[in-house]
Amino acid sequence: MRVLMVSPCYYPVKGGTETTVRNLAIALxxxxxxxxxxxxxxxxxxNPKWQGKTEKIDGIIIYRIPALKWINSYRFTAGVNFIPSRFTNILKDYDIIHFHEFELSFPFFSALVKKPKIIHxxxxxxxxLxxxxxxxxxxxxLTHLYISISKQMTNELINLGLPYSxxxxxxxxxxxxxxxxxxxxxxxxxxxxGRISQSKGLHILLKxxxxxxxSIRLTIIGPPDWDVNYYQNILKMIENENRxxxxxxxxxxxxxxxxxxxxYQKASLFVLPSFIEGFPVTLLEALSCETPVIATPVGGIPEIIKNHKTGILIPTGDSTRLAEAIQYLLENKDIRLKMGREGRTLVTKHHSLEVAAKKLIMIYDRL
Known part of the structure; x- marks a missing residue:
């Protein structure tokens, strides 16, 4: 079986989707x-580069095709951002085409190649939509199967008219x-x-x-998003708080x-006060390092964070409730450490790469 994963961005671009694609490809x-x-x-x-390139990283062949414009992987559009023939010629060498959050023009042109397809x-x-x-x-x-990363997303797809089967x-x-x-x-x-975007709620954490x-020490790691004004405001908030x-x-x-x-290993707590989420890999990374989590009940987060077992869930946009949860866990070390251990157990049992790779092969076998 030969599988081609198609992703708008890939390593060294860093983000939840890019990390997932790389990890799954390595595991398979x-x-x-x-x-x-x-x-x-x-x-x-x-930003696009006009030349194509093929290279091998982690034992994976990576086809980097020229992009015609700036990439926004968060929208479903039918705009063409590539030369179709370069795309379809590569598909012919593979048994299964596995799309990850692509502009819908990719599945559209992939219809020219009669191969089983999945949109992840x-x-x-x-x-x-x-x-x-x-x-x-x-x-x-334009696809044979859909992979949904959360139960909430599954319900949304059904509401959009996609067949449950x-x-x-x-x-x-x-x-x-x-x-x-x-x-x-x-x-x-x-x-x-996480990405420095309003949807991740970093401003709520700073407030x-x-x-x-x-007194606490807060470490923030992640790239800025496209909203430059938000990013600049965050930098000002950090400067003011440090002052x-x-x-x-x-x-x-x-x-x-x-x-x-x-x-992750050093942190007492991991905090992600998001307004919108899919199924954040960062929460799995934190729990896998036995770091308890404070987060909001959006997207697939309630499937990972069992309230007061592997972390604490707080209402979106509520900086006072967030502060209460942070203070509570900082003052209760035994509870904090127990949550971390429970989180590690949950992740190793249900969310390891080995478990995901076996499930993915079963999905491929359905095609």
Missing amino acids: NKIHVQTDVMTFNINQNR LHGINYNF KRHHISRFLLKH KIVYLPNSVDTNLFKSGKRKEENMLLFV SLQYLKD KGKHEIKYLGVKEQIELVEW
């Missing part, structure tokens, strides 16, 4: 399912051999990992610090996975 190759990747040739800021949805813009009939029509008719549930996974508990946790250290009784002198906040930008592990 380890169990002798040849899996390669096709992606756009773009830089870290998703890491997040959907439900309201957009509800309004745009052409995009919804293409989504419904074609929807397969496969939650995200994490490399539990890499992300594991390590050094002793540092006291009063908070960690945020919550004023309500904390204890007060009570808390210490560091923004480290983007880090490699091996560096991320060390930060």
